[in-house]
Amino acid sequence: MVNPWAGEVEVVLNGEPHRAKLTLGALAELETALQVGSLVDLAQRFECGKFSARDVIVLLVAGLRGGGWQGNAEAFCRMEIKGGPIEAARLAAELLARAFTFPDET
Template sequence: MVNPHAGEVALTIDGERFVMRLTLGALAELEAAMAAGSLVELVERFEKSGFSTRDVLSLIVAGLRGGGWKGGAEDLLCAQIDGGPVGASRAAAELLTRAFSLPGELR
């Protein structure tokens, strides 16, 4: 079970359910992967719908690694993510929202 107050988001990949979380280390890895100068720049990219599929993949990989997964982006190239590209984008956006929301702000 995911804990939204801990910033967790569930994602099903190839029929297996994973819990994603953006830890400080995962965020640092994400900033580097997305060539973002700051966390604010990273969040703004998603808020303004200026993100690429590569950005979504980087965010999902960072979230999975923050949740304890040991894989990398190459492990997801042929993976089936529930909901396809739209489901992946929604999960990525929810992950960012939960990571930067106070508990009372979560829906």
């Protein structure tokens, strides 16, 4: 079970639930992988609906790794995400929002 107060989101991969969380290390991984000037820039891309599939993948992989998952982007891309691409995008946005707000504010 995930803890939204700790910024956690549940991501179901191949039918198995995983905890995702954007730790400081995961946030640094995001900045590097997506080459964004700041995390605010990344959040704005999601708020404006101008994010890419790559943004979603990198964000979810960073969050999953922050939650203890040992996989990488290549492994992630071979897995089935419960809810498909739409749910993946929603989870990525929720993960990013939970990193900077309390659950009742998202």
